[in-house]
Amino acid sequence: MSPAPAAPSADAEARAHLSVLGEPGDGALGAMVGALGAPRALELALGSAPLPSEAHAAGLDGAALADGRRRWQPRRGDLGAALADAARVGAALVTPDHPHWPRRVDDLGPHAPLCLWVRGDTAALVAPAAVAVVGARAATGYGEHVAGELAAALAAAGITVVSGAAYGIDGAAHHATLGSGGSTVAFLAGGVDRAYPAGHQELLRRICAHGAVVSEVPCGSAPTKWRFLARNRVIAAASDATVVVEAGWRSGSLNTASHAAALGRPLGAVPGPITSSASAGCHRLLRTHDAVCITGADDVLELIGESTATAAVPAGPEPGGDQTRVRDALSVRTARSVDEIARRSGLSAGAVQSVLGLLALTGAARRADAGWTAVSAAG
Amino acid sequence: MSPAPAAPSADAEARAHLSVLGEPGDGALGAMVGALGAPRALELALGSAPLPSEAHAAGLDGAALADGRRRWQPRRGDLGAALADAARVGAALVTPDHPHWPRRVDDLGPHAPLCLWVRGDTAALVAPAAVAVVGARAATGYGEHVAGELAAALAAAGITVVSGAAYGIDGAAHHATLGSGGSTVAFLAGGVDRAYPAGHQELLRRICAHGAVVSEVPCGSAPTKWRFLARNRVIAAASDATVVVEAGWRSGSLNTASHAAALGRPLGAVPGPITSSASAGCHRLLRTHDAVCITGADDVLELIGESTATAAVPAGPEPGGDQTRVRDALSVRTARSVDEIARRSGLSAGAVQSVLGLLALTGAARRADAGWTAVSAAG
Numbered sequence: 001m002s003p004a005p006a007a008p009s010a011d012a013e014a015r016a017h018l019s020v021l022g023e024p025g026d027g028a029l030g031a032m033v034g035a036l037g038a039p040r041a042l043e044l045a046l047g048s049a050p051l052p053s054e055a056h057a058a059g060l061d062g063a064a065l066a067d068g069r070r071r072w073q074p075r076r077g078d079l080g081a082a083l084a085d086a087a088r089v090g091a092a093l094v095t096p097d098h099p100h101w102p103r104r105v106d107d108l109g110p111h112a113p114l115c116l117w118v119r120g121d122t123a124a125l126v127a128p129a130a131v132a133v134v135g136a137r138a139a140t141g142y143g144e145h146v147a148g149e150l151a152a153a154l155a156a157a158g159i160t161v162v163s164g165a166a167y168g169i170d171g172a173a174h175h176a177t178l179g180s181g182g183s184t185v186a187f188l189a190g191g192v193d194r195a196y197p198a199g200h201q202e203l204l205r206r207i208c209a210h211g212a213v214v215s216e217v218p219c220g221s222a223p224t225k226w227r228f229l230a231r232n233r234v235i236a237a238a239s240d241a242t243v244v245v246e247a248g249w250r251s252g253s254l255n256t257a258s259h260a261a262a263l264g265r266p267l268g269a270v271p272g273p274i275t276s277s278a279s280a281g282c283h284r285l286l287r288t289h290d291a292v293c294i295t296g297a298d299d300v301l302e303l304i305g306e307s308t309a310t311a312a313v314p315a316g317p318e319p320g321g322d323q324t325r326v327r328d329a330l331s332v333r334t335a336r337s338v339d340e341i342a343r344r345s346g347l348s349a350g351a352v353q354s355v356l357g358l359l360a361l362t363g364a365a366r367r368a369d370a371g372w373t374a375v376s377a378a379g
Numbered sequence: 380m381s382p383a384p385a386a387p388s389a390d391a392e393a394r395a396h397l398s399v400l401g402e403p404g405d406g407a408l409g410a411m412v413g414a415l416g417a418p419r420a421l422e423l424a425l426g427s428a429p430l431p432s433e434a435h436a437a438g439l440d441g442a443a444l445a446d447g448r449r450r451w452q453p454r455r456g457d458l459g460a461a462l463a464d465a466a467r468v469g470a471a472l473v474t475p476d477h478p479h480w481p482r483r484v485d486d487l488g489p490h491a492p493l494c495l496w497v498r499g500d501t502a503a504l505v506a507p508a509a510v511a512v513v514g515a516r517a518a519t520g521y522g523e524h525v526a527g528e529l530a531a532a533l534a535a536a537g538i539t540v541v542s543g544a545a546y547g548i549d550g551a552a553h554h555a556t557l558g559s560g561g562s563t564v565a566f567l568a569g570g571v572d573r574a575y576p577a578g579h580q581e582l583l584r585r586i587c588a589h590g591a592v593v594s595e596v597p598c599g600s601a602p603t604k605w606r607f608l609a610r611n612r613v614i615a616a617a618s619d620a621t622v623v624v625e626a627g628w629r630s631g632s633l634n635t636a637s638h639a640a641a642l643g644r645p646l647g648a649v650p651g652p653i654t655s656s657a658s659a660g661c662h663r664l665l666r667t668h669d670a671v672c673i674t675g676a677d678d679v680l681e682l683i684g685e686s687t688a689t690a691a692v693p694a695g696p697e698p699g700g701d702q703t704r705v706r707d708a709l710s711v712r713t714a715r716s717v718d719e720i721a722r723r724s725g726l727s728a729g730a731v732q733s734v735l736g737l738l739a740l741t742g743a744a745r746r747a748d749a750g751w752t753a754v755s756a757a758g
């Protein structure tokens with residue numbers, strides 16, 4: 001965690017800039033950020049200096065840097081427009097030092113998103129349980145019906161339904177989640193300022209109001225084919241499990257499924273009539289035993305339960321624990337100094353400073369003249 | 380192999396009698412037959428002597444014998460009627476010394492059928508490849524369509540389709556096999572002299588003409604609930620693989636499936652809409668990974684192929700090898716002595732005698748005044 005002011009951290013700013021320079025999943029950028037931190041990676045990406053010795057030590061490659069610069073530097077002037085578009089639509093920037101960064105995506109390693117641009121409620125990204133419900137655009141009535149039933153039941157169980165806002169299965173899953181008052185997150189392949197597909201403009205508006213519309217590419221970006229494939233890895237990584245409802249033999253949702261499998265995340269597939277080509281991809285996943293047969297929401301809960309049961313104990317300290325302690329030490333009415341908050345929370349002043357920066361970014365804390373206050377019950 | 384005359388062997392006769400005394404799968408009878416041979420087991424079943432020492436040595440139990448006698452002896456007078464009914468409908472008796480005994484069922488151990496009563500072509504029992512296509516009586520149009528398509532494609536690939544002649548999936552499988560000129564075997568829960576279900580009288584007649592209708596219970600036996608369950612184990616055991624097309628949550632075909640799994644035979648299940656209760660049992664098999672997802676005949680062929688690939692090399696000599704050598708040594712026109720046949724075949728006179736008995740039972744050889752002749756190209 002950076003010692004953060006209320007404004008975006010240097011790390012967050014650099015990541016926003018890097019997200020403009022590189023395409024999603026650019027492993028060379030990801031490796032540089034991992035080894036050197038985002039600000040230094042940005043300097044290197046935009047500069048002309050040879051790869052520094054500390055980067056060599058981290059296993060980076062001078063040739064990859066030179067190649068990368070040829071991709072990245074033509075976009076060096078694009079940040080301003082992206083930020084202006086983001087500001088216009090009220091998109092928030094969420095990076096790893098943001099309390100709502102979905103830590104699940106870190107499992108993608110150097111291919112993790114550098115940042116996320118979010119419209120709606122950033123807290124939707126850190127739901128205790130999230131399940132991706134995905135499938136073919138060319139869905140049948142059966143598939144849309146099943147996607148809707150499944151999503152509504154998951155939402156009723158308090159599970160956030162993640163999908164891709166496409167026509168067909170994705171749309172049915174989002175619609176049903178909204179219809180049952182649940183929280184849903186749509187990951188887009190293009191910028192969050194663009195409603196894609198156009199016919200889902202109203203759906204996306206509703207998702208913003210009751211969940212979040214998210215993209216790793218900056219505002220203004222078109223949803224290219226590459227970005228669709230890259231987006232699929234984020235859907236899989238941001239979810240505890242992925243369920244494919246209907247998928248043709250070569251459906252893009254099988255790409256999402258293979259990312260889930262590669263990440264070791266539980267994968268389910270809903271069967272259908274073998275006479276329906278819209279279920280051929282699901283049956284393929286069942287035949288290879290890559291996916292578990294899903295016949296209803298209970299089966300999905302079991303899928304997540306197994307995942308929880310077999311998940312490793314987190315290696316680090318409990319994430320978010322310090323935030324809870326700092327928030328407990330804040331008052332809505334009385335401004336408190338950092339030292340006072342440190343005393344009440346039992347944390348060091350440095351740690352409090354750092355956590356306050358995060359809370360300010362999400363609007364959970366506010367810096368006043370006389371110190372810090374909590375902001376109502378939000379967050 | 381018993382040193383057999385052209386008439387049914389003593390073993391075969393005893394087995395026929397035992398099949399009248401006991402219910403299918405009577406483990407006490409099966410264990411006695413396995414340890415002492417059928418003729419001696421019959422003596423013991425009908426007698427009152429204590430269990431002989433050699434039976435003790437084979438692990439048999441005097442208390443089980445006493446219990447068994449109370450079940451078996453009330454039926455001691457029933458053989459005559461059963462044989463008369465069998466003769467009336469032309470049912471053949473097939474026992475382990477018959478060349479068309481389906482050796483697959485021996486995997487049932489002491490629960491193997493003691494004998495089979497067969498109408499139609501006994502050779503249908505020893506097809507190189509046999510697949511059971513089974514499922515719910517309360518099938519949907521989808522299920523019957525799929526069962527028919529699957530059975531027709533398997534028949535076209537030269538595979539014998541095994542089923543239970545019930546309404547729904549079974550009937551669709553038999554019908555389609557007959558319609559595409561294939562061979563099909565129906566295992567009944569009651570005697571083969573009884574058309575059950577009654578509405579399948581014409582179907583059973585056609586199966587007799589182009590395959591075989593088989594039961595382990597003697598003619599005159601009613602199809603009781605126990606016999607249905609016992610029959611299911613024979614369907615599974617007589618087939619290289621079992622495919623469940625449609626099955627409700629508690630369908631009897633799941634019983635067949637569990638027998639297949641217990642025998643280590645490949646098991647497939649056809650998925651269907653999760654909104655259809657007629658597919659719930661299939662999805663259950665897929666969820667537990669007991670069954671492979673089957674979407675067409677190619678998947679079934681792969682199922683058998685895997686089975687063949689992983690099957691152990693037979694422990695004994697090649698079954699039927701001696702028969703081929705004896706048949707090669709026979710002439711249609713010239714009667715030959717046992718010694719002459721032994722010389723030509725390279726087998727001992729005792730082995731030739733034994734094989735000639737088997738060939739006579741199937742009508743492939745005939746005893747003449749001057750020795751033995753082959754019967755045309757049949758067999």
